[in-house]
Amino acid sequence: MKNESIALLIDAENVSPPYLNSIITALESIGSIGIKRAYANWTSNSSESWLDILALYAIEPIHQYKVSTKKNATDIRLTVEAMELALSHSIENFCIVSSDSDYTPLVTALRKAGKSVIGFGLPHTPKRTILAYNHFYELPNINNHSTNGNHIDSIKIKSDGQDIIRKKCSNMIIEHVKSSPIAVSTLNLTTQTNIKKMKLSPDWCGEGSFTKFLNSLYLGPLQIKNNYIFCPHRHGYP
Structure with missing residues (x-):
């Protein structure tokens, strides 16, 4: 993503x-x-603290009235505009700043469309939401950090989201293959169970099923199909 918009x-x-x-x-x-866009009901009193920051960083304020006490119209507006950008403006890289789990379907949809998505959120951001992003940065609790004027200077990287999960699962399968000398082997029950214990269902990192998730993993020269692992470099490869 370096130097990309x-x-x-x-x-x-x-x-x-x-x-x-x-x-x-x-x-x-x-x-x-x-x-750079910031979404809120900008007529509310709580939005006043944002005005200087919006001007300083040339962030476009997108106003959304609160239309219901039960629905968050701001979430919906941000989601709609993100998909519009993805489909009509050929934007490849997105950053969503929120700790809200309601954005998980948006992140999944963007990634299915081949986009890269970065997230920033507070420590209470749900794990499943964190894992939806390509990369997730954890913001420090404001009460635990001194501020420099209107700024907090430190950000802690919490997780690389799905990339870490995929790499961990790939390593499990590769280790399984190392213990088997044959060209075609099955994905044993222990490995399947260990992967499923990671609680990635029901969306399986945006792939939709356990089988499709396995097929999406990068395994180098190995090939996986219907829980069978094929090793082209070994004797007996069909």
């Missing part, structure tokens, strides 16, 4: 302004931020 989409009702300095600094080390 990123669309930064902020749920301003879900994160505090002092985090923005660290978020933008982290993103600019990865690529250029081509689109």
Whole structure:
């Protein structure tokens, strides 16, 4: 993603302004931020703390009235515009700033469309949401850090999301193959159970099923089909 354009989409009702300095600094080390939008009901009193930050970083405020006490219209507006960007503007890289698990289907849909998605959120962000992203950065609790004016300077990287999970599962399968000298072997019950214990269902990292998830793993020269592992470099390969 280095030097590629990123669309930064902020749920301003879900994160505090002092985090923005660290978020933008982290993103600019990865690529250029081509689109910067912050979503909120900007008529509410709580939005006033954002005004200086929006101007400082040239972030476009996207206003969304609260249309219901039961539905978060801001979440829906951000989701709709993210998909519009993905489909009509050929944006390949997205960053979503929110700790809200409601964005998990959006992240999954963007990744299914071949997009790279970065997330920033607080420590209470659900694990399943963290795993949906290509990369996830954990924001420190504001009460535990001193602020420099309107800024918090430190960001802790919590997880590489799905990439770490896929690599771990791939290593399990590769280790299984090392213990078998034959060209075609089955994915044994222990390995299957260990992978399933990681609780990736029901979406299986956006692949939809356990079998499709296995087929999506990078296994080098190994090939996997219907729980059979094929080793082309071994004697007896069909």
